[in-house]
Amino acid sequence: MKGLEIFFKTLEKEKVEFLFSPPNSFGRTADELFEKKFSKSKYLERIVSGTEQGASHMADGYARVTGKPGVVVCDSDTSATNTITGLQTANMDSASLVVFVCHFSEDKDLTNIFETIDHVGISRSCTKHNFLVKKIDDLSRTIREALHLSVTGRPGTILVDISKEALDDSANFKFPSIDNISGYKVPTFGPKKDIQKAVKLIMSAKRPIVFGGGGIVISEATKALQKFANRLKIPVTLTLMGLGGYPPDDPMRVSWIGMHGSYFANMAVHNSDLVICIGARFDDRSTGGVFDKFAPDANVIHIDIDPSTINKNIKVHCPVVGDAKSVISQLDESIPLTFKPDKAERDEWFTQIKEWESTHPTVANQKGKVIKTSYAIDTLSKITKGKAVVVTDVGQHQMWVAQYYQFENPRNQITSGGLGTMGFGFPAAIGAKLGRPKDMVLAVCGDGSFQMNMQEFSTAVENNLDLKIILINNGHHGMVRQWQTLFFNKNYSCCKFDLNPDYVKIAKSYGAKSFKIDSPKHLEASIKEGFSTKGVVLMEIVVDHTEMVYPMLTPGGTMDNMLFGPDDPIPAGPVPDMS
Numbered sequence: 001m002k003g004l005e006i007f008f009k010t011l012e013k014e015k016v017e018f019l020f021s022p023p024n025s026f027g028r029t030a031d032e033l034f035e036k037k038f039s040k041s042k043y044l045e046r047i048v049s050g051t052e053q054g055a056s057h058m059a060d061g062y063a064r065v066t067g068k069p070g071v072v073v074c075d076s077d078t079s080a081t082n083t084i085t086g087l088q089t090a091n092m093d094s095a096s097l098v099v100f101v102c103h104f105s106e107d108k109d110l111t112n113i114f115e116t117i118d119h120v121g122i123s124r125s126c127t128k129h130n131f132l133v134k135k136i137d138d139l140s141r142t143i144r145e146a147l148h149l150s151v152t153g154r155p156g157t158i159l160v161d162i163s164k165e166a167l168d169d170s171a172n173f174k175f176p177s178i179d180n181i182s183g184y185k186v187p188t189f190g191p192k193k194d195i196q197k198a199v200k201l202i203m204s205a206k207r208p209i210v211f212g213g214g215g216i217v218i219s220e221a222t223k224a225l226q227k228f229a230n231r232l233k234i235p236v237t238l239t240l241m242g243l244g245g246y247p248p249d250d251p252m253r254v255s256w257i258g259m260h261g262s263y264f265a266n267m268a269v270h271n272s273d274l275v276i277c278i279g280a281r282f283d284d285r286s287t288g289g290v291f292d293k294f295a296p297d298a299n300v301i302h303i304d305i306d307p308s309t310i311n312k313n314i315k316v317h318c319p320v321v322g323d324a325k326s327v328i329s330q331l332d333e334s335i336p337l338t339f340k341p342d343k344a345e346r347d348e349w350f351t352q353i354k355e356w357e358s359t360h361p362t363v364a365n366q367k368g369k370v371i372k373t374s375y376a377i378d379t380l381s382k383i384t385k386g387k388a389v390v391v392t393d394v395g396q397h398q399m400w401v402a403q404y405y406q407f408e409n410p411r412n413q414i415t416s417g418g419l420g421t422m423g424f425g426f427p428a429a430i431g432a433k434l435g436r437p438k439d440m441v442l443a444v445c446g447d448g449s450f451q452m453n454m455q456e457f458s459t460a461v462e463n464n465l466d467l468k469i470i471l472i473n474n475g476h477h478g479m480v481r482q483w484q485t486l487f488f489n490k491n492y493s494c495c496k497f498d499l500n501p502d503y504v505k506i507a508k509s510y511g512a513k514s515f516k517i518d519s520p521k522h523l524e525a526s527i528k529e530g531f532s533t534k535g536v537v538l539m540e541i542v543v544d545h546t547e548m549v550y551p552m553l554t555p556g557g558t559m560d561n562m563l564f565g566p567d568d569p570i571p572a573g574p575v576p577d578m579s
C-alpha cells in the first residue's frame with residue numbers, strides 16, 4: 001500500500017471524524033485517492049474551510065467541545081505556515097489540535113526548492129511535540145502517537161511533517177501498538193507524601209479557597225470537586241478557562257477571578273490562608289501579575305498534571321503533580337470522615353465573602369436607548385438558561401460573556417484565553433457545532449474580531465449548520481478603546497472603524513440569514529426569533545461603544561485592587577500591555 005493510503009487509512013482506523021482543510025490542500029493524487037477510497041467512509045468527513053487558520057480554529061473548537069483531537073490536513077507550503085496562529089492558540093489553552101503537513105505535491109521533495117519549508121523548526125515553540133516522518137515504516141505509528149499525545153497528560157498541539165518519500169513509498173499496512181511511547185509518562189495519582197502534606201494544610205486552613213482552572217474541565221473533575229468542596233466547606237472560584245467547570249448555583253461557588261473577574265472572588269483569593277489551585281497556571285490575567293504579592297497570607301497547594309507549570313509564577317508550598325480528578329478523589333479519601341471544619345470559622349469566611357459581594361455585585365444594568373453589551377449577554381444567558389456552548393472572540397464582549405453568561409456545563413465555554421486570538425470565535429464555533437451537532441452553539445463575536453475570519457461563512461453555510469452568530473457591533477476595537485480611555489488619556493488611535501461593513505448584507509451574500517437588533521426593547525424577542533430560525537443566522541446587535549468592562553484589576557496592583565468606574569483614579573506607573 002502507498003504511504004498516502006496508509007496515511008488516510010490510519011486516520012480512519014483511529015476514527016477521526018473530520019479532516020479540516022482549505023480547498024486544494026490535498027493536491028491531485030491525494031484528492032483522487034481520497035475520493036476513490038475514503039469519501040464514503042463513516043469517518044474522515046472533509047470540512048473545507050476558507051483558510052488554513054480557519055481550519056485550525058475549527059479543529060480546535062471541535063477538540064475543546066468533544067475532548068477528542070481536532071485534525072487539520074494541509075500541504076507543505078504556506079498552507080502549513082498559516083496554521084501557526086491556530087497551533088499557538090490551541091497550545092496555550094491546552095487544546096488537542098493535530099496538524100498533518102503532507103508533501104502532497106507531485107514535484108517536491110525535501111531539498112531546498114520552491115516552497116519547501118522547515119515546518120518542524122517553525123512549529124517547535126507552538127507545539128507540545130512535533131515529528132518529521134521520513135520513512136514509510138514510521139508513518140502509521142507516528143500518526144497514532146501524535147493523536148495520543150495530543151489528548152493525554154496536559155493536552156496540546158502536535159505537528160507531523162510527512163515527507164514525500166514516506167507518502168510515495170509502498171509497504172504493508174500495519175496499525176502498530178503505541179502502548180509504550182519512550183520517555184512519555186502521564187501522571188495520574190499524586191505522590192503519597194505530597195497528598196499527606198496537602199491534607200494537613202487543608203485540615204488546618206481557616207480561609208481556604210479552590211482556584212480552579214481549565215484543568216478541571218479537561219480532566220472532567222466537576223463532580224469530584226463538588227463532593228470535595230461541599231463536604232469540607234471550601235469555596236470554589238474559577239479562572240476564565242475554568243468557567244463551566246463548576247456549576248454557578250452550587251453553594252460553594254464564588255464566581256470567577258482575574259482582570260475582569262468578580263471583586264468578591266478576587267478578594268477571597270487575596271485574603272485566603274490556603275489557595276488550592278487545580279489545573280490553572282497563575283497567569284497574569286488571573287492573578288493581576290504581581291506574583292510576589294499574590295495572596296500574601298496563603299499557603300499554596302498546586303495540583304497540575306504538567307510539572308513545568310509549578311513554581312513558574314507563584315511560589316508553591318505544596319505541589320501535587322497528577323490528574324485533577326484523581327488527585328481530588330485522593331485528597332477526599334485521605335481526609336478522615338470524622339473531620340469537620342470549624343463551623344464558626346467557616347461561617348465567618350463565607351459571611352465575609354458575601355459582604356464583599358454585596359458591595360460590588362455583578363448586575364447587568366440596561367439604561368438608555370442604546371443596548372449595553374453586558375445586558376445583551378445577560379439576556380442570552382437567561383434565554384438559553386446557561387446551557388448553550390458559547391464560543392467567543394477576543395475583546396470586551398469576551399469579558400462580558402465571562403461575567404454574565406452563567407455556564408452550567410463543562411466544555412461549553414470556548415474562548416482563546418492564553419493567546420487572545422481575535423478571529424478565533426467564528427471558525428471555532430463551526431468546529432464546535434460539528435462536534436456537538438445536537439447542542440445549541442452560539443458564536444459571540446466582536447466586530448473587529450469577526451472581520452479577521454468572516455470568510456468562514458462559506459463553510460458554515462455549505463455544511464448547513466444550525467449555528468447562531470451574535471455579532472456585537474460597537475464600531476470599535478472596544479477593548480483597545482477602553483485601554484486608551486483609561487491609560488492613554490482618551491488619546492484615541494485606530495480603535496474606531498472608519499468603515500464598518502454591512503454585516504447583514506455580508507451574511508446574506510453567503511446565503512446565511514441575518515438581521516439587525518438595535519433597541520433594548522426588542523432585544524429578547526429578536527434573539528428568540530433568531531434562535532427559532534433554522535440554519536446559519538447572524539444577529540447583529542448594535543451596542544453602546546462607550547460601555548466599559550468593570551470591575552478591572554488595577555494594572556500593577558494586587559487582587560484586592562480593582563477599578564469600578566471611570567472616576568476611580570488610575571495609579572501612576574508604566575502603561576500595561578493589553579494584547
Ligand SMILES: Cc1ncc(C[n+]2csc(CCOP(=O)(O)OP(=O)(O)O)c2C)c(N)n1
Binds near residue numbers: 394420445472478
Ligand atoms: C489577532 C489579534 N490582533 C490584535 C489583538 C489585540 N486586541 C485585543 S482585543 C482587541 C479589540 C477587539 O475588538 P472587537 O473584536 O471588536 O471586540 P470588542 O473589544 O469591541 O468587544 C485587539 C485589537 C489580538 N488580541 N489579536
Ligand SMILES: [Mg+2]
Binds near residue numbers: 395473474475476478
Ligand atoms: Mg468591537
